[in-house]
Amino acid sequence: MSRCATRKIARFGVALLVAGGLSACGNQQDYHHSVYMLVDTSGTYSEQVGKAQNVVNYLLGTLQPGDSLAVARVKSRSFSEKDIVAKVALDTDPMQVTAQKKAFAEKINQFAKSTGSANGSRYTDISGGVIQGAEFLRETGAGRKTIIIFSDMQEELDYKTVRDFPIKLDGIRIIALNVTKLETDNIDPRRYIDRLDWWEQRALAAGASEWKVVNDMEHLDRVFSTRG
Template sequence: MLLAGCAQTDDPRRAAYVLMDISDNYVQELASAQALTRFLLAELQPGDTLGALFIDNSSYSDRNVIAQTTFDDRPSLATQQKRLFYAEVDDFVSGIQVPSAHNDITGGILLATERLRSVDAGQRVLYVFSDLQEDRPPWLERDFPVDLDGVEVVAMNVTKLRSDNHNPQAYRERLAQWEQWVEDNGGNWRLVNDLQQLERQLAQR
């Protein structure tokens, strides 16, 4: 149920990544990403994989990986892995002192997708916490196809910018553009306003 909506395969293993925008427009919203991490840690089972990355000025780098774990078949070890995973995410979020000036969302999605594909799993989902207003440095090259086949991209808690209050259509257009980009690259798109909405959607499936 957790990853319902992705292409179904015979492999029951699941892989999920949480991608966190730490730019100055969004960093204050990361408590929601921590809450989703706790939810995923409770839902995922032995053999499943969970990862967490962050989006900053240039996000296509191994330094952007906060944590990645495939849970062991032994319950006691899996429990230890989950505690360590959450501690790493919590330490990262609480340790952010200076938010990023830019946000390379595309680079973060590319890195997360590659990480998702590096593990054996029948279902793959990427949760993106961001306002989705990409502001990457001009020297980064990101205008090329990204293979999102078999990946569900879930935009979580997409906050509105101050300018969106003056022009609400800009917010809707931003969401539509990202949805089109994900689908043009072979992925599935879903928008979820908060964790409770996600839990309700999963309960109905």
């Protein structure tokens, strides 16, 4: 008997048996997880894209059926759907999920190769990327929403780009990942601390549920170990 036929028979039998049991347990709250990852491709930070690929692979291993993931680049102006490198809403069938994850990993691999060989953008529009990410996450309707900013968090905008207005990040968790220290930070560490403080205040003021800075990739386990 083919696998498909076996699955169909099993699906029918199980559906009959568990229908009654599950009918009383209506899922009112959405426990899915949506992650939007921003990868800084500006200046010298574009060299870190290999690390970003590892993080994406880790996320692919962590996310469960029904979850969503999108990876977008941060460049001079990032508030655009065109900057989304890859996105996926994982299916509920585990076999299908595996195929989706493989395809996603392949896209990210191509992105990493193309970014590694190209020059970084001149400016860094993190805010635009965050606004775009918040929109994407709201559309998914997931119960838990996370924006991962893989950047040094040094925003640099050209004179035409306007980002100094209040943004809305209600219920979204913001994680700044691999926030490297700049040359100027080494001269005066207060710049680094002040920069992170500014971002934290901005995120929390925008309604973010949580702000976290993770520089050690090993700590990602703690961040993504629990659901809900």
